[in-house]
Structures are given as structure tokens and as C-alpha cells.
Amino acid sequence: MLDFPLWKRLFLWGLTLVAVLAAVPSLVSLTGARWPAALPNQTVNLGLDLAGGSHILLEAEPAQVARQRLDTMEEAVRDGLRGAEPRIRHGDISTSGGRLSFMLEDPRQVDAARGLLEPLTNGAGLTGQRDWTIQVVDGTRFIMAPTQAGLQLAVTQAMDSATEVVRKRIDSLGTREPTIIRQGDERIVVQVPGLDDPQALKDLLGQTANLEFKLVDTSVLPADAARGVVPPGSELVPYSQDSAFPGTSIAVRRLGGIRGDSLTNAQQSFDPQTNEAVVNITFNSDGASRFARLTTENVNRQFAIILDGEVLSAPVINEPILGGTAVISGSFNVDSANALAISLRSGALPVDLAVVEERTVGPDLGADSIRSGILAMSIGSLLVVALMVSAYGRFGLYATGALVLNVLMILGIMAVMNTTLTLPGIAGFVLTIGAAVDANVLIYERIREERKRGRRVIAAVETGYKEASRAIYDANVTNFIAGVLLFLFGSGPVRGFAVVLIIGLFTSVFTGVTLTRMWVAGWLRRARPNDLTI
Amino acid sequence: MRLLKLVPENTNIKFLKWRVPFYVVSVLLIIASWALVLTQGLNYGVDFAGGQEVRVTFEDRSEAPIAELREQVGGLGFGEPVIQRFGDANSVSIRVPLPEGAEDQAGAAAAIGNSVIESIESRFDNVRRDANETVSGKVAGEFRTTALYALLAAMVAISIYIWVRFEWQFGVGALFALFHDVSLTMGMFALFQMEFSLQIIAAILAIIGYSLNDTIVIYDRIRENLKKYRRMPMPELLDLSVNETLARTVMTSLTLLVALIPLLLLGPASLFGLTAAITLGIFVGTYSSVYMGAPILIWLGVTSDSFVPTESAADRQDRKARGEA
Numbered sequence: 001m002l003d004f005p006l007w008k009r010l011f012l013w014g015l016t017l018v019a020v021l022a023a024v025p026s027l028v029s030l031t032g033a034r035w036p037a038a039l040p041n042q043t044v045n046l047g048l049d050l051a052g053g054s055h056i057l058l059e060a061e062p063a064q065v066a067r068q069r070l071d072t073m074e075e076a077v078r079d080g081l082r083g084a085e086p087r088i089r090h091g092d093i094s095t096s097g098g099r100l101s102f103m104l105e106d107p108r109q110v111d112a113a114r115g116l117l118e119p120l121t122n123g124a125g126l127t128g129q130r131d132w133t134i135q136v137v138d139g140t141r142f143i144m145a146p147t148q149a150g151l152q153l154a155v156t157q158a159m160d161s162a163t164e165v166v167r168k169r170i171d172s173l174g175t176r177e178p179t180i181i182r183q184g185d186e187r188i189v190v191q192v193p194g195l196d197d198p199q200a201l202k203d204l205l206g207q208t209a210n211l212e213f214k215l216v217d218t219s220v221l222p223a224d225a226a227r228g229v230v231p232p233g234s235e236l237v238p239y240s241q242d243s244a245f246p247g248t249s250i251a252v253r254r255l256g257g258i259r260g261d262s263l264t265n266a267q268q269s270f271d272p273q274t275n276e277a278v279v280n281i282t283f284n285s286d287g288a289s290r291f292a293r294l295t296t297e298n299v300n301r302q303f304a305i306i307l308d309g310e311v312l313s314a315p316v317i318n319e320p321i322l323g324g325t326a327v328i329s330g331s332f333n334v335d336s337a338n339a340l341a342i343s344l345r346s347g348a349l350p351v352d353l354a355v356v357e358e359r360t361v362g363p364d365l366g367a368d369s370i371r372s373g374i375l376a377m378s379i380g381s382l383l384v385v386a387l388m389v390s391a392y393g394r395f396g397l398y399a400t401g402a403l404v405l406n407v408l409m410i411l412g413i414m415a416v417m418n419t420t421l422t423l424p425g426i427a428g429f430v431l432t433i434g435a436a437v438d439a440n441v442l443i444y445e446r447i448r449e450e451r452k453r454g455r456r457v458i459a460a461v462e463t464g465y466k467e468a469s470r471a472i473y474d475a476n477v478t479n480f481i482a483g484v485l486l487f488l489f490g491s492g493p494v495r496g497f498a499v500v501l502i503i504g505l506f507t508s509v510f511t512g513v514t515l516t517r518m519w520v521a522g523w524l525r526r527a528r529p530n531d532l533t534i
Numbered sequence: 535m536r537l538l539k540l541v542p543e544n545t546n547i548k549f550l551k552w553r554v555p556f557y558v559v560s561v562l563l564i565i566a567s568w569a570l571v572l573t574q575g576l577n578y579g580v581d582f583a584g585g586q587e588v589r590v591t592f593e594d595r596s597e598a599p600i601a602e603l604r605e606q607v608g609g610l611g612f613g614e615p616v617i618q619r620f621g622d623a624n625s626v627s628i629r630v631p632l633p634e635g636a637e638d639q640a641g642a643a644a645a646i647g648n649s650v651i652e653s654i655e656s657r658f659d660n661v662r663r664d665a666n667e668t669v670s671g672k673v674a675g676e677f678r679t680t681a682l683y684a685l686l687a688a689m690v691a692i693s694i695y696i697w698v699r700f701e702w703q704f705g706v707g708a709l710f711a712l713f714h715d716v717s718l719t720m721g722m723f724a725l726f727q728m729e730f731s732l733q734i735i736a737a738i739l740a741i742i743g744y745s746l747n748d749t750i751v752i753y754d755r756i757r758e759n760l761k762k763y764r765r766m767p768m769p770e771l772l773d774l775s776v777n778e779t780l781a782r783t784v785m786t787s788l789t790l791l792v793a794l795i796p797l798l799l800l801g802p803a804s805l806f807g808l809t810a811a812i813t814l815g816i817f818v819g820t821y822s823s824v825y826m827g828a829p830i831l832i833w834l835g836v837t838s839d840s841f842v843p844t845e846s847a848a849d850r851q852d853r854k855a856r857g858e859a
Contacts, residue, residue, distance in 0.1 A: 049804070057673065059640050198666065199651070202644065354640035356670035358647070365589075365664040369802035376801040380793035387789055390538040424736060427797065427805050431740060431812065434793030438747065438786045445782040452543065471754040474699055478692045478750065479743040485691065486739045489684035491677070494736045497808075501740070533537060 002462055002521040012518055016405055019507075022412030030370070044414045047422030049493050050370055052363030053193035054201060058353040060162060060186045062155045065351050069146060069154055070095050073120065073132065075255050077102070077144070080116050088113050100144040107140045117144070155185065158350040163188055166353075168346035169204050188353070198360045200339070208308045208352050209343035211260025211281075211328075213294065216302035216314055220251035240310035242331040250311055252304050258294060259348075262287025266344035268337040271329060277337040278329045281344060288324025296320040305330070307340070308352075359492065373426035380430050381407075388437055392444045393533045398519045399440040402511035406436050409507040410500060417503075422496030432504035438475075439512035442468040448534050457532055458524060465517055472513060476505050540788070541781040549776050550769045553829040560826060564714055567721020574724045579731035580667050582681070584632045584674035586647040589664040590654060591625040598626040599658070606657055612646050621803030625664065628654075632671055643668045665804075681735045685716060688742055696746075700753055701841075703834035708749050711819075711827040715745045718818050719811060729807055737811035744790070744812075745819025748783060749827040755779050756831065757841060764838045772828045787820050 026043040028035045035041050048055050074095060081088040089105040090113075104113055114134060121132035121144070131150030135143045146154075163182055170178045170192065179191040195201060217234040226248075230236055236249040265282040283291055294303070295317050304314040305328055312330030332340065381403065388403075389396035407429065414421065447464035455463060480502065487498035580587045592598050600617050607615040607628055616629040630646055647668045655661050669677070689712050697705030719738055723730050755775040763771060791813065798809045 059670075059672075061640070199648065202648075206641070206644075354670070355644035355668060356640050356673045358644060358666060358668035360663075360666040362662065362664045364662065369804065372800055372802050373797075373805070376797040376799075379796040379800065383792035383796070384789050387538075387785075387792060391540070391785060393537050423802060423804060424733060424808060427801075427808050427812075430793050430797045430801075430809075431790070434790035435744060435747070435786075437789050441782050441785045441789070442751065445779075445785070448781075449778070467758070471751045474696075474750045474754065475747040478695055478746045481691045481695060482688045482739045482743040482746075485684050485688045486736060489680045489687075490736060491680075491732065494732050497736045497740075501743075 002458065002517070002524065004518050004521050009518060012514065016409065016511075016515065019409040019412040020405065022416050023408045024412075026411050026415045027408075030374075042415045042418065044411060045418065045420040046366075046370075047420045047425070047493055047496055048191060048193060048359065048366075049361050049423040050366045050421065051193050052195075052361050052366040053191065054195050054198045054358065054360040055492060056190045056192075056202065056205065056355055057183070057357035058166070058188045058190065058205060059356040060155075060159060060188075060351040060353055062151075062186060062351075065155050065158045066098060066146065066151055068350075069151075070098065070100060071255075073100055073144065076120050077117065078255070080120065081113065084112065084116055088116070098146070102142055104140045104142070110136055110140065113142065117142070155351075159186065159188070161347075162349050162351055162353060165347050165349050166190060166205060169342060170201070172342045172346065173201065173204070187356075194363055195360075198358075202355055202358070204339055204342065205353060206355060207339065207343045208349045209260075209340065209346075210308050210348045211263075211344060212257050212306040213260075213291070214252040214254075214257035214304050214306060215294075215298060216304050217251040217253050218302060225249055225251050237304065237306055237309065237311050240307070240312055240330065242336075243310075243312055244331070250304060250314055252306070252311075257303075258287065258290050260344065262290070263344055266341040268334065268341045271327070276329060277332040277334045278327050279332070279337050279341050279344065281326050281328060283324040283326075285324070288322075291324065291326070292320060292322045296322075369423050369426075373423070377426065377430050377433070381433050384433055384437060388440070392440075394523070395440070395444050395447075395516075395520070395534055398516045399437055399444075399512070401519070402440065402508075402516050403433060403436060405515065406504070406507050406511040407433065409511065410503050413503050413507065414499065419499050420496055421500075422493040424493050425496035425500045428497045428500030428504065432500060432508065436504065436508035436512055439468070439472045439508060440516060442472060443513070443516075444534060447532065451532055451534065457529055460532070461520060461524065465513070469513065472509065476509055480505055539781075540784050545777045545780055546773075547777060547780070548773055549824055550773050550829055550832075553769075553825065553832075556825045557829060560714060560822075563721070564717045567717045567724070570721050570724040574727070576720065576724055576730040577727040578674075579729040580629065580643075580669045580674070581677050581732040582674055582730065584643055584669050584671040585630055586643055586650060587627055587629045587665075587667040588647065588650055588654075589620055589625065589627045589666070591622065591662040591664055592658060593624070593660040593662050595624050597623045600626060602657075603628065603654070606653060607650055610649060610653055612650075615650075625803075640670050640672065643670045677732060681732065684735060685738060685742075688739055689713065689716070692742065692746055696750070696753070700757060701836065703831055703836045703840070704753050706834060707827045707830040708746060708753075710830055711745060711749050711822040712742050714822045714826045715741055715815060715818050719815055722814060723811075728810070731807065733805075733808040734811050737808045737815065740812050741815030741819055744816065745822055748786075748820055748823035751779055751782060752776060752823055752828060756828070756836075760836075760838045760841050768832045768836065772831065776824055776828060783820060783823075787816055790816050 025035050025041050029043050074093065077100065081090050088109045090102050091105065093102040104110060117134055121130045121134060130147060132144050132146055137143060159182060163180060166188055167180050170180065170190065175192050175195060177193060181189045183189050190205065192201060220230055220234065224230070225236060228236060230251045233254055234251045235254045236251055238249045239245045262284050263281050264284045267280045269278060269280050270276065271278045299317050299320060302314050302316050305312045312328060385400045385403065388399045392399065410432065443464050446468045447460050450460035450463045483498050483502040483505065487495055487502065490498055598619065603626065604615065604617050607630065612630050612633055618627050619625065620627040628650065630650055632643055647666060651663065689709060692712065693705045693709040696708045716738055719741060723734065752775055755778055756772060759771050759775050794809055794813050797805065798813060801809060
């Protein structure tokens, strides 16, 4: 038990040295000094609650994806049936209940219609599953319903591209090292360290930037619009709060507009006449030709510029716009025009994202927390050391050595494993300092007891280590269970607490039991004491 | 050199003499804790209730204008804000709950947060935004569920481990001691209406770990003594085991306390709840190991025979063959 051959001693010291060396870059960077880049420089990451920054959890609404697919399908079906040769007449189109249903006027065209629609329902995947089912009831009524698999796939794709859009928008802010991760089916986690203005980030992420151009339905009387009565095929869209007519709505044609997803560029600039902030947009070739057609066919009519379901303005088309560029005005200031330009450049989010969790810490508070946390930790450690040395003398010094190495080793292992130190993690350190000496206390008290019972020095030390080990082992396993559950169920900063506790369990057994035993054994061999002051 | 001895040698305190009254009191305390939790309710922070917590420092004032803030934020129409000093005298935390019926609206909490901050900055100058936490109703609900699972899973998993390593009675005893610790900690949070957040769940799990540490040390000694003193009556044997480990119990609790108290007094304000809960838990956990975990072993019928290997059928045949009784 107390036999430590040279190879064993070298191995233990080597292991300790490696872990402690791994902690050095972190220690240097915590004190604010620079660490030479040429040397290995893996440091402990500081959590956002210490470094300052924003953690934002975004959640998508899958129902919205379903709604959009339904609209797209309706438009495709209308175009398909209208363009068929001979034309397939149909009516009574409805999209209620998440399904598209319509009636054919001529029952003999059912097979032709089915043949036309089937290609639209093919799944994008290779599984051969269809994205939509087609049912014909009562001879002429078609019912198209989305399949679960198809919907699932659409939501996944929407989230994939939403993540990409979020990444582009955050990159446009020029922040350093943002983390953007998909979480589950409907969520995206965004972590941005050291941000001056978290509000700007949230505004940017919250804007779907779904830009639409739709023709105004001028057949609707303002009085009817105010009562909410519009003909089928049209819909009421409210004016934005920043527009010229806040609080009112305007009727627009539901289909046949242009989506703003066919843009190649968007820039904030100023209107030369009014000096108002505006956004210049440039369509891609497809978008430009569609925009040209829309404006050519509808000269002298009004069209509405709609952003995220709100009308910004509804200008009259004076002449066809063929150059593929347009100007969006709508009572912007420079900041909001710039934000819209960024959002439009990075593309519209395929689905609305809501901020469902946010934790932001200012950089000053984080620095304060580190300072006071380290101060408290130092005082606590000194008190623990004083207590241990006055209670166990020489053995207390061994425990102190173990304690110092323990803290360094935890830091070193955290650096190598690239884990994050959070504010609760600092509490974890303090708790570990208090608890790590428990192993030493158990052993030393046992040695005291064994000496009292009259065992000789060597035997007492051996029995002390042997008998105490059982309880130390059991206690650490149970703490490990609690720590792992905390890690699994905990979120964010609380996980940082669990990480320190778990690593601390392993290192404290290593330093508190194994290393001190080696030191005690070495002393016993050299000094050959007849009595122990313990 | 004379060493510090916190506990005199060879103590013989009759801890278990008062086990029945102590047990009755403890069970009553557990019941009272749950009654408090159920009637008073826990003062959920934004993690569990959803809503918005903003922390700001008024840089050009020595004290935060709490009364004016209350009027200002209360006037926004989101319900009564909870405004407390946080750390320095010129720093406050402002907590605004989710309005009735907004639990299902994903963006509601974030929208409230924006208007609270804007409103404060429009009225006061030199406001430093220290921190901002927003949790929607749905996410808060998920946090509540996972926190509950984590606590239950930890208690059950640990008890099963003790059962495997010791005997089933010890597993029951440990579970009971843990239940006692968790109940009393939660009761204390209900009584003083301290903010109950995810950090407190972390604290409770840490308490579970360290209370168990104590319980295991005593159980380990009980097991050892059961093998050593085959004829000693259980109450006496438990007292002996508790007394033998008393020096260690006191010393470890003390080192934990001297490490934690500087953190409690000088540490960051946002760690106060966590540290306070763990500090409290050290007392509760130490008590429960002695008075909850140990006496239950008597009532569950642990005897020296529990750790003596039972005679196998082959042994019995052997014995009969040799003509022994």
C-alpha cells in the first residue's frame, strides 16, 4: 500500500505535470496578460455570463411553413389547370383545415386533372413517398392533403435555410466567434460573445424580411375594407405602424404577386428628393423579368409593398419598371433602413422566428463577477488550508499541496477538453475546494483512530488509507451520479457547474488520495518516525 | 506542535436517545415544508415562471431610484414588477412576469423586455444594462419539467446505488434522508420567498451529493461495526458509529463552510442564491445523515446478520453430514 517504486512515482508526477501545464495558458489569460501564440494555447472558454454576450434561443412556428406550402400548392394547381390543353375549368377552391380542395366543372376531366396534379405531389426525397395525397370524392371534388413526412421534410428544410440566414445576418454585424446551432426540430441557439448592442441583434433576427409586391384590389370600397368584407381571392393587409396610414388596412390580391426572395442586392440610401432613408433593391434576372411583366401589365394601377405581413406603402405604377431595380420607402430612419437592407441581402427567413429565451450579460458585469469570484475563492482556499494545517500538521500540508494541484488540474483538464467556465462553475470550484479535502479528513481521522487503538505508525497509515477508501469511493460515485444528471438536465450556465463538479471528483481522488499517499509514504521512508503528530 | 482538535477524543454522545422526538419533528418539518410550497408557492424566477428580468446600474447615482422605477415599469401595464437591489446600492434587478394568457405566445416575453428597457432609458440617464434574461412560457414549462425529472432521477439513481452497495434498508434510509433535505430546502425557499431558479436546482443537486457523502461515511462505519460487534444492540451500535465519525463530520462541514462563506459575502451577486442554498444544505444534510438516515435502519430491522453471508444449501448439507446441530 505504501510501496511506490520509481516508475510509479515518475508516472504520477508526470500525469500531474501534464495537467498542470495545460492550465498555464488559461491562468495567464485570466490575469489579462497575453500568451505567446507560438506555444500551445488551449484555454478554458469563458461562458457568456463571465465574458459578456448574448445567448438567444429562437423558435420557429411550423404551422406557418404548412400555411406557405398550401399557398404555393394552390398557386401551382391554378396555374396547372389553367394552362392545360384543353383548359380544365374548376372552382370552389378552399384551403381550410390545412387541405386544398376544389371542384371540377366537368367530371370527364378528372383523369386529366389527376395526371396533371400528380407530378406536383412528388416528394423531394428518394423514398418515393409523396408529399401530398390526392383524393377524389363525389366524382368531381379534389382534396389534396400534405403528408406528415412531406411536412416534416419541409420544416427541416425551412429550419436549415433559416439557420443559414441567421448566420449570414450575424456575420454582417461583424461580431467575433458567434455560435449558431440547430437544436431539436424547431429551434436555433445563437451565442454571440462581447456584444455592444444586443437589441440590434435581436431586431435583426426577429425580422423575417419577407418582402412581397401585391396588386391592390381597387374594386373593394374603403367602407367594405373597414368592415373586413373582401371578395374571395383578395385579402386585407394592415398598414405598418411606420407607414402613412397606420391603423388602417388595404385589400390586395392574394395571388399573382412577386416575392422578395429573388433579390441579388439591397442597399440603404437616400431619396434624392425628400432626403428620406430608403432601401434600393436589385432583382435577379428571373425576378427582374417578373417585376417587369407585373409593372407593364398594370400601369396606372396601385401595388402594395408588403414586409412581414404589413404594408409599407402602396404606390401607383406610373410606367413599366424594366431595369430590375426598385426603391422601397416607408418612413425609415437610417438604422432601420440599414437593418432591412441587411435582412433582405441575407434572404428572407423561410419561417418566422421568435426569441423564446435570451440571456445577455454586459461585459462590465462579467469582469466584476470574475474578480469577486476569484477573490472569494482565494480567501476560501486560505481558510481551508489554515484549518487543515492546524488540525493535521504535516498531513495538513500534504492536503494543501493536493488542493492546489487539484484546482490547477481541473483548470487544465477543462482547457484540454475545451469546456466552458461559467459563473456557477466558479461556485463549483469553491464547492470542490471545500469538498476535496473530505477525502483527506476521512483518511487522517482514521489514522488518528488507528493510532489511538495502538497500531504502529506504518500500520496505522496503511489501515487509514485502506479503510477510508471504501467510503471515499462510494461517496464519489454517488456525487458523480448527481453531477451527470445535472449535466444532462441542466442548461447553459448550470451545465458549467456540473462540468467543474464532475472533473473535480476525479482530480480530487487523484490528488487527495493517490498523491498524498505517495508523499506520506516518501516521508515515512525517509524519516522513519516512531510517533505521528496527527 | 499541538494540533487543533475540534471534537474531543472518545465522545460518547447519545445521539439516538432522542431519535423518536427528532423523527417526529423532522417528519412534521417535511410536511410543513410541502404545505408551504403548496400554499405559499415558490417564488419562481424567470427560468420557471417565464417573463423578463432586467438588471441595470444607475452609474451617476449612489442609490437606485426604486420607487420611481416601480411606478415607471408598473405603469407599462404588464402587471406588478418585482424590483430588488442587486449587489451594489445603485444596481437593481427588475422582474416582470408574463401577463395572464401570454404563456403560449412565443415572442411575448421578449417584447416585454424591449419595452421595459426602452422605458427606463427614456426616463433615466446613464443607465448601464448589466444583464437581461427572457424566458417564454413554453421554455419555462420545459425547464420546470426537466428540473423535476433531474431531482427525481438523482434521488432514485443514488438510492439504487446505495441499495446495491449496502442493503435495501440503507437505500431506503438514504432516499428518506435525501427527501428530507430536498423538502426542507424547498420549504425554506417558500417561507422566505427567495427566488427559485435553475441555479437553485443545481444547488439542491449539490446538496443531495454532499448530504449523501455524509450518509455514506456513517453507513460505511455502521457496516464495519456490524461485522465487528456482533452482539451490540442496534441503537448503541449506531451511536458508536456516529460518534466515531463525528470528528470527520464536523471537520468536513467546517471546511465546506469556510470555503463557501467568503463566496456568500464577497462573491458575485448572481451567485448569492446558489451559495445560500448550498450553505443551508450543509446544515440540513449533516443533520439528516445522523437523524434521518441512521435511526431508520433500526426500524427497518437491520441486524448484524444482514452482512453475514447466509448459509447456502450446500453448507447446510455439509454441516448435517458432519453431525452438527
